[in-house]
Amino acid sequence: MTQPAPLAGQYALVTGASRGIGQAIALHLKSLGAFVVGTATQSAHASQITELLGDQGVGVVLDVGQPDSIAQLFEVLKERQQLPTILVNNAGIVCDQLILRMKESEWDQVINVNLSGAYRLSKACLKQMASLRWGRIINISSVVAGLGNSGQVNYAASKAGIEGFTRALAREVGGRGITVNTVSPGYIDTDMTHVLTEEQRQQVLAQIPLKRLGEPKDIAGIVGFLATEAADYMTGATLHVNGGIYMG
Numbered sequence: 001m002t003q004p005a006p007l008a009g010q011y012a013l014v015t016g017a018s019r020g021i022g023q024a025i026a027l028h029l030k031s032l033g034a035f036v037v038g039t040a041t042q043s044a045h046a047s048q049i050t051e052l053l054g055d056q057g058v059g060v061v062l063d064v065g066q067p068d069s070i071a072q073l074f075e076v077l078k079e080r081q082q083l084p085t086i087l088v089n090n091a092g093i094v095c096d097q098l099i100l101r102m103k104e105s106e107w108d109q110v111i112n113v114n115l116s117g118a119y120r121l122s123k124a125c126l127k128q129m130a131s132l133r134w135g136r137i138i139n140i141s142s143v144v145a146g147l148g149n150s151g152q153v154n155y156a157a158s159k160a161g162i163e164g165f166t167r168a169l170a171r172e173v174g175g176r177g178i179t180v181n182t183v184s185p186g187y188i189d190t191d192m193t194h195v196l197t198e199e200q201r202q203q204v205l206a207q208i209p210l211k212r213l214g215e216p217k218d219i220a221g222i223v224g225f226l227a228t229e230a231a232d233y234m235t236g237a238t239l240h241v242n243g244g245i246y247m248g
Contacts, residue, residue, distance in 0.1 A: 005033025006228045012036045013077075013084035015064055015121065016091030018045035020190035021140065023052070024216030025088055028224045030056050037082060039064075039073075039091065064091045064117030065109070074124050083128040086227050089118040090140040092158070094192070096151045107154045114158035115165070122169060126178070135178035136227045139166050140219070141238065143186040146248045159184075163238050170236035179235040181226050186242020188214040209244035 012029045016022040017038025026038040026049065036057035038049040049059025060076070063069040077083050092114045095106040122137050129135025144152055145159035163182050170180040187193055187204050193213060196204065205211055222241055225231055240248055 007086070008033035010034045010085045010227075011077075011082050012086035012088065012227070013039070013121070013125070014088040014090060015039045015062065015117070017049055017059070018042075020192070021185065021188060021216045021219050022088075022090040023049075024220035025090060025223050026053065026057065028217070028220035029086065029088075029227060032224055032228065034086060034227070035082065037077065037084065062091075064089075064121060065113040067120060070120050070124055084125050085129060085132060085134065086136045086138070087121060087125045088138045088140070088223060089121055089162075091117060092140070092142075092155075094152070094155050096155070098151055099153050102154065110154040111158050111161075114155070115161045118162060118165060122180075126173065129178050130173070130176045133177040135173075135176075137166075137169065137178065137180040138223050138226050139163075139180070139182045140223075141182045141184040143184060143240070143242045143246050145184060146240075146246045166238065167236045174235055179226070179231065181231070181234060181236070182238040183219060183222050183226070184238050184240050184242070185219050186214055186240075186245050188216060188219065190216060204245075207245050208242075212243065214241065214243060 012034040014022055014026045017026040018040040026036045030036050030053055036053055038059050039062035040046045041063055043061050046059035046061045060073060062073050093110060095110050097106055118139055139162045141162045142159040144156045145163055148156055166180050166182040219241055222239055
């Protein structure tokens with residue numbers, strides 16, 4: 001007898017799904033049987049997500065930094081009976097600058113998208129998850145939350161905040177069958193690392209015990225695990241997936 005897919009019947013919302021880690025996560029959750037709603041900030045990218053996911057998902061436009069945008073999306077998902085039982089808070093931005101030159105707007109923008117966005121989306125999903133007494137919230141952090149990085153006080157603060165947010169929320173909602181965990185990637189071979197010069201790349205590789213950059217699939221596989229029943233008894237955790245550069 002054929003076994004059902006691990007996430008058959010589940011609805012997953014993956015933010016920032018048009019490329020890199022988010023795209024890999026969306027495709028992996030699809031392969032596990034979930035119907036995936038992937039978000040992008042531009043309609044052209046949302047259309048590409050729809051094409052990529054086929055009949056097992058859809059791309060939608062969403063700005064996680066705007067409460068109205070989230071409210072509008074959830075009205076649509078409610079009408080379609082596609083309210084998420086799995087949420088992956090992956091969308092994030094960088095606005096790097098030394099703190100003495102950093103404008104308040106550059107600080108506020110990064111915190112608003114990376115941290116407040118996760119708060120807003122988690123809150124929006126919790127009513128449905130609580131009614132089902134089952135849910136998965138998976139937040140994407142970064143190795144810089146533990147290591148720090150010059151020129152990224154806003155980004156590091158937002159990602160460290162995500163990890164604290166995860167632990168506190170896990171305590172709040174665990175009694176309702178909802179788990180909340182963080183995946184903290186290291187240096188992954190995506191657009192964000194393609195800007196490194198060859199010299200910078202070699203400096204990074206020298207610090208990584210596994211001597212390679214990660215790939216988006218390395219993160220997607222861990223997210224998939226956290227979404228399935230195999231991780232039923234794991235909550236409030238931060239999983240470091242970084243080739244050993246930070247062993248927190």
